[in-house]
Each structure stands twice: as C-alpha cells, then as structure tokens.
Amino acid sequence: MPELPEVETVRRGLEPAMAGATLLRVEQRRKDLRFPFPDRFVERLTGRTVTALGRRAKYLLADLDSGEVLVMHLGMTGRFTVETPEGEASAPGEFHHAAGGAGTHDHVVFHLSGGHRITYNDARRFGFMTLVERATLEEHALFRHVGIEPLGNELDGATLARLFAGRSAPLKAALLDQRLVAGLGNIYVCEALHRAGLSPNRAAGTLAKKDGGPTARAETLARVIREVLEEAVAAGGSTLRDYAHTDGSLGYFQHAFRAYGREAEPCTKPGCRGVIRRIVQSGRSTFFCGECQR
C-alpha cells in the first residue's frame, strides 16, 4: 500500500493529465470498492473540470469546478495508470503480467479532454472514491480527525511530544495512528524508528518530558521522519509488489530500506553488531534492530 511518498508520487504523475482537464466520460464498473460509490457518482463527475489535484495524508483530492472534491484513497493495492493521447505503452511488460494486474481489476476509468485515459485498478478493493463539498472538507468525517502533515511545518519535536504525551501505546502503533501524524505506514515507520535508534516497543509517552516538552529522542524522531519521507518522495516511492507510477515505472526507495523486509540480515548502522528482527505488533510486521534501537 501506498504510504505518503507513494501517494505523492501518484499525485505528481496524475497532475499533468488531470489538472485543467475536463472529465468527458467516466466508467464506473462496479457499485462499490471498499465502500459504495456515492449516489450519481458518474453524473456528478461527467462534464466537470478538475481545477487542482492535491493530497492530504494518503488521500488524493481532485477539486472540481462544481465545488465538489473527488476524494480518492488507494488502500493497499490501488493503482492509477495514465495512458497518453498517443496511446504509447503505459507500463513495462512485467508489470502487466502479474495476475490481478491491469485489466482484471480495473474499476474506474476517466476519459479526459486532453485525450488522456486514467484507469484505477485495485485488486483487494481496500481503496475507495467519494465526493465531498470543498467548503466542508475539513469537517468531513474522513478528514476531521486526520493528524498533521509530516512534511509540513507542524512536525517538530515539541509537537510529537505533545501528541505522544501520556500514551502507553508502543511507538510503532502511535506512528501508524493517522489521527496523530498522517501519512506514515508500516514501511516508513520501521525505517524512521531504525534511523532514530528507537525501539518500536517503547511507550510513545516516553518521548515527552514530565511537563509535556520534547525529549532529545522526540527531536530526533521528528527530524528522521521528515528525512526518510523526503528521500522516499525523491526516489519516487518504494515498489514492492503492487505499487507503480502512473506511467508504469517503479519507485526505487526499497533499495534504501535499512530495516523493512530485512529480517535476519545484519544491521547496517555503522558499528552496530545487531541483526534485524521481525516481530508482530497489532497484527503487522515490525522490523527492527534490538541492539541499536532502544
């Protein structure tokens, strides 16, 4: 599943085709994804022009000239493919060969005035699309409780400490909680904790001082979260199995993983003699080094 860097990469891939374009025709091939599509979904989109394409947390937001916003979430396996007016191949062959690849689970197709065709494919259907009034977007149930943007100005040690103060949940769980910091997922939480030298099992509240102020650990964690996300965005995200860019190319940040997916491999932190372990926290794999992450 796409986390913030992957969603941002998709946004940048869709923007040239979508921004300023009119939705000439929309194909909705089933009545639901994770949730039912909203009433009159196709009618509310057809003929509308996309005025801007943004992102909030892991949501893509296409502003329409009707005043509504097309809200899109990729879930675990959601993918967009942009086909150009020239009809050139949109993805490398290997990408299309996998079962469940393009074709089988194509659920929505947008035909745009610029000649582009954008297809949404989602094997597991954990993704969804809906329409929300722009004026009330922030108060909408989907966004009301969404936490701070980690690449915005709000993420610093003091804010992290305030968000985590008094929490006994493991750091891993706190960082995955989209109500606190929005956009991190399993991969980037593991990577950030490794870089910060912090145990995923540590209680989140230990990053705040008694008075709620930030510890040095909180400052470090805030810094490395920003660092790892910026590096991942620059690399076009991470490609494991389902994710690819809108032109079919692949992200390459997976080659920079220091912890995620490296069970039993030696820790790469200079001077550390530890080995990466995999444990399960609230049903999800956590990769970390028990030696240098405390």
Next chain:
DNA sequence: AAGAACTCCTGTTGGC
C-alpha cells in the same frame, strides 16, 4: 477510553 483484535478482499509465496 485507550489499545489490541478482527474485518474487508485478492494475490503471492513458501513449506510440506
């Protein structure tokens, strides 16, 4: 009331 478990769905992978 926070935190953990369970749930949705399909596909891939690894062990026997």
Next chain:
DNA sequence: TGCCAACAGGAGTTCT
C-alpha cells in the same frame, strides 16, 4: 505438482 497457511504498503469497527 498440489494444497494450505501466512502474509501483503490500510484503516474502520468491535472487543477488552
């Protein structure tokens, strides 16, 4: 080769 369990980038709902 088949079969089956475990696992996968998310997150809302339901338990304790």
